[in-house]
Amino acid sequence: MEVILKEDIQNLGKMGEVVRVRDGYARNYLLPRGLVLMANKKNLKGFEHQKRVVASQKERVVKQAETLSQKLAGAALTIAVKAGEEGKLFGSVTNIDIEKALRAKGFDLERRKIHLDEPIKSLGDYEIPVRLTADVTATVKVSVVSE
DSSP states (O other), X not given: OEEEESSOBTTTBOTTXXXXXXXXXXXXXXXXXXXXXXXXXXXXXXXXXXXXXXXHHHHHHHHHHHHHHHHHHHOEEEEEEOBOTTSEEEEEEOHHHHHHHHHHHTOOOOXXXXXXXXXXXXXXXXXXXXXXXXXXXXXXXXXXXXX
């Protein structure tokens, strides 16, 4: 059976592709979950229009993300925390703390977009990646200082 993918499906294909799958897989899994459309002339024509609309929306979102990325690159955050004599923190700085500091500067970001490999546990300057979209990643400079 040939179907049109409505979204990216791992090991099957990307959105908009026409792929051939087994009948049972399509009937019992893909169609009930709304992941695919049957590949007939009507659906192919309608999906092409929908794909153009989604592409224009995605382009607009990417442009907004790029402008936000440029603004974030110019922003420098300073987070004051309690620290010991050797520069070790009492506690740690997490993406939640960075989110609060960004909100104080006027940036409205979700903390899930701030990618810390592990919490910051010592004083210093750090460059933290912020993934705005799948294609656009910004870097925020964070200085952790002692109170």
